[in-house]
Amino acid sequence: MRASARLVGIGTLALALCFVETRALLISNIEFDLALPRGATETFAFQLINNETDPLEIQISLADWDRDLYGENRFYPPGTLPRSAASWLSVSPLRFELARNEQREVKFSLRVPRDIEGTYWAAILVEASPKQAQPHPGTTVVVRRRFAVKIFETPPGTGRRDGRITLLDVRGLNPPNVWLEFENRGTIHTPRVTGRVEIRDEKGALVEKIEVDSFPTLPGAKRQLKATSSRKKGDLLPPGRYAVLAILDYGGESLAGGQYILRILPLRLVPLGEAKAPPQDLDRDGLYEDTNADGALSLDDAALLGLHLEKPAVQENARAFDFDNDGDADLDDVLTLKKMAEESR
Numbered sequence: 328m329r330a331s332a333r334l335v336g337i338g339t340l341a342l343a344l345c346f347v348e349t350r351a352l353l354i355s356n357i358e359f360d361l362a363l364p365r366g367a368t369e370t371f372a373f374q375l376i377n378n379e380t381d382p383l384e385i386q387i388s389l390a391d392w393d394r395d396l397y398g399e400n401r402f403y404p405p406g407t408l409p410r411s412a413a414s415w416l417s418v419s420p421l422r423f424e425l426a427r428n429e430q431r432e433v434k435f436s437l438r439v440p441r442d443i444e445g446t447y448w449a450a451i452l453v454e455a456s457p458k459q460a461q462p463h464p465g466t467t468v469v470v471r472r473r474f475a476v477k478i479f480e481t482p483p484g485t486g487r488r489d490g491r492i493t494l495l496d497v498r499g500l501n502p503p504n505v506w507l508e509f510e511n512r513g514t515i516h517t518p519r520v521t522g523r524v525e526i527r528d529e530k531g532a533l534v535e536k537i538e539v540d541s542f543p544t545l546p547g548a549k550r551q552l553k554a555t556s557s558r559k560k561g562d563l564l565p566p567g568r569y570a571v572l573a574i575l576d577y578g579g580e581s582l583a584g585g586q587y588i589l590r591i592l593p594l595r596l597v598p599l600g601e602a603k604a605p606p607q608d609l610d611r612d613g614l615y616e617d618t619n620a621d622g623a624l625s626l627d628d629a630a631l632l633g634l635h636l637e638k639p640a641v642q643e644n645a646r647a648f649d650f651d652n653d654g655d656a657d658l659d660d661v662l663t664l665k666k667m668a669e670e671s672r
Contacts, residue, residue: 365482366441372434377425382458389413412447445486445514451476489513490577492585498654502556511544522575561612566593615647629665
């Protein structure tokens, strides 16, 4: 059996089971990564510490949860998800008061079925609200805060690891933004996927390496994230052909890999509308904010870009006008240029 154990203060981080100056509800362990054998039953516990100024009313319940494409938690009624472990859990106590500086233990038992493979999971929800005094006439607003203690169970020797990169794209070049999508096709939770992105030129020489921040994925889930180059704005890749390679380590026997061919064409700027010259890059940052070429940034530049936004003069040179650095030239770039002009006045 393995289990993670760490003390986390909601709104602050504590290093041991002790009181700290910051007022908060402290939870001794917010994640249990368990590996009980199939058919086993075992009891665990975590501590709640009221380090706030007032007594709290605590309510405990069970829930299912997962993460969206960008890693945000989502919660559901228990038993909603196919790999829910909520029905295996029993928790006590479910409701109690916690006085100031009081510590209370919450116990839960996990009963593992004999016929499961891979990771199953659930959450114990801790809801905290100020203890209510005698009710007053009129409307009373009660603020409830909800925290999740996550439970993972993976019986030893069961499940399989399998991961794939299902999307690799470059969206924005100043600096390069590389978007990846990883899919956990296995049946085991991957708590820490790590990796890198390499940009190589036509000869195979390494131009840049971008580290990918580690992230977790649940079985059957996808995770999309952005890896941004450390290049400074205006330090542009020269026109040419590049191979963008992504390598992710999810703990399996092999790595997940993907490749994207990036072609950067030379700019061919021409005057927009009645302008007497092509757009100008006033501060040499690779963006051509002076669209009317009058030597200054103004609201007229945003208006002119808006009028010609869909024309080849803009779309065939989109990286020159990609002010929000998302890989295209669209209305958002007009609004970004307008904001730049307003701030420069």
